[in-house]
Amino acid sequence: MSWKTALYNYVHAKNQAELEGSAAPLEAFVSDSAYVRKQDVKVRRLLHSYRDRDAQLLRGETKLRLQGVKESPYGVIADIQLHRFLHYRIGAIEHQEERIESERVIIESRVNGWQVQ
Numbered sequence: 679m680s681w682k683t684a685l686y687n688y689v690h691a692k693n694q695a696e697l698e699g700s701a702a703p704l705e706a707f708v709s710d711s712a713y714v715r716k717q718d719v720k721v722r723r724l725l726h727s728y729r730d731r732d733a734q735l736l737r738g739e740t741k742l743r744l745q746g747v748k749e750s751p752y753g754v755i756a757d758i759q760l761h762r763f764l765h766y767r768i769g770a771i772e773h774q775e776e777r778i779e780s781e782r783v784i785i786e787s788r789v790n791g792w793q794v795q
Contacts (some may be wrong), residue, residue: 699725
């Protein structure tokens, strides 16, 4: 597995976590347990805000754009931009929420492959 595959898996897991309202999908791809706990709080808060508005989550999409990459023998530092779309329904009306988030991701080379730190 390449570092790019690890990065795509991480982004997919972030998207899944937001839809499920739990950071559990991130646990397989992220070694930093404190980060996973913070993400869990964040996605649960988002899920509660949608529930408070009686919104039914339909699907989420995330487009990844690499802004910059610095490679070293030990890993990769990737500056990424996530263009996120969340589709939901309130009553009979469908809505789309769009967000653009920037992140710096550290991907470490491990014996068993690459992992986001």
